[in-house]
Amino acid sequence: METQYKLTYFNGRGLAEPIRLLFAYAKVEYEDVRIEKPQWPSMKPTTPFGKLPILEFDGKKVGQSVAICRYLGKKWNLTGKDDWDSLQCDVLVDTLGDLKQQVGQYRMEQDPAIKEEKKQNLIKETIPFYLQKLEQIVKENDDYLVGGQLTWADFQYAASLENFELIFGKEALDQYPHLKALKERVFELPGIKEWVAKRPVTEF
Template identity: 50%
Template sequence: MAPTYKLTYFDITALGEPIRFLLSYGGMEFEDNRIQKESWPTLRPSTPFGQMPILEHNGKVAYQSAAICRYLAKQVKLVGKNEWEDLEIDATVDTITDLRLKIGPYYYEQDEKIKEVKAGPIFNEIIPFYMEKLDAQVKNNNGYFVNGRLTWADLFFVAMVDYLCFMATKNKSALSS
């Protein structure tokens, strides 16, 4: 039987990996359409907002990684048991995304002198702050992010850790400790 889902993203983990994790967790067959960087300029105009990942299912196209994850999490029952738990899950995912967005300017900086200036706050303040808070949240929830059970926030974090470490290549131990 042909896969009913088609995920299109670059040939990297990054924002596509949480989606792959959720599809795999749910045992859903999917086509993992990995795009090479060179193909992107040709494909970009055909995407909803000129960005990826995109998920196709039953003739429909979904975009925005968190929205896709939230949709798939409902399919595989990794959402909250009530609206408050859903809010806690969303807040956790948004916090992980905030961390990624704070590391991004450091990673993408081309000027080595400016990058060195950005490194101090990233590695001495931002990463330790976020990781301590996230670690405390997990400790307070019996090893999970929300309500002591597996949710899509847990899969999202695990899927994003490699990407966060990659972006923080100057000091990988800041994220792994």
Template identity: 50%
Template structure:
């Protein structure tokens, strides 16, 4: 493990790290990373925006100081999360149900993959009142390979 953390990916005996780089690499192999450089850029932007929301939530959730942690909660719930989630809802609406160009990409998979973690971190349903994002989640979870994995994955994974 190059930096002592997971995930790692081993290819031809070489152990590689960094989840986003691994995801982007595998997405290219699966045809989910964009059909040209522009579309790939738009997908990367969507993922980075999702990362930004995740970092805001993590700043609250992992704050070891109870006083500052508590002070972060109301602005996170009332301002930050609505800001990002409303923009995501609009983006998905403008792109025919997906984050980019009206078709499934790794941005959609990434969003759905971390959604349970984000929900449990803030103890709310981030999709409440956001029907386009809820439909996107259902669309991703209906992909046969994903549906099969969710059905058999360990139950301790949210």
């Protein structure tokens, strides 16, 4: 019997979207459960560590979106050609995680003055620092992140770059044509193009 997958998350792209992109690309069926905020307090204790997304399959519940993507990526031959490529996927996804953590700290900041300071620091230093290095890597890998071929890391980046343009403006990637090309090529992939056309429209 084929494995039955059930993905549970809030009604947003967020941490679940890279998983959904992988399912769409692999053309594997799954149940895309989206809970509303009022349902969360009663569901929270039933999750492995009080967080979403969770993926259920083979009678088990698994959290941690990046770990889930790595697992599905391995299953669907999206970890590159060898252990070195697989390491590069992990390194680049954790590097994206570092950058997202800093963007998250800005977005969560309550004090308007500190928030503005964090925004300026991000725009003038942190983001250019990361994106220039990433742009070079993607340029050297034929508009992919690792080994000149599609990997699960590209799905993580495509989902984040989409949000990046929403937060910092549609022109925010203009200086990074290879990152922009990476994002666009992922969203044009068969399976993903159809998913994006039909997925629920949410802010993030």
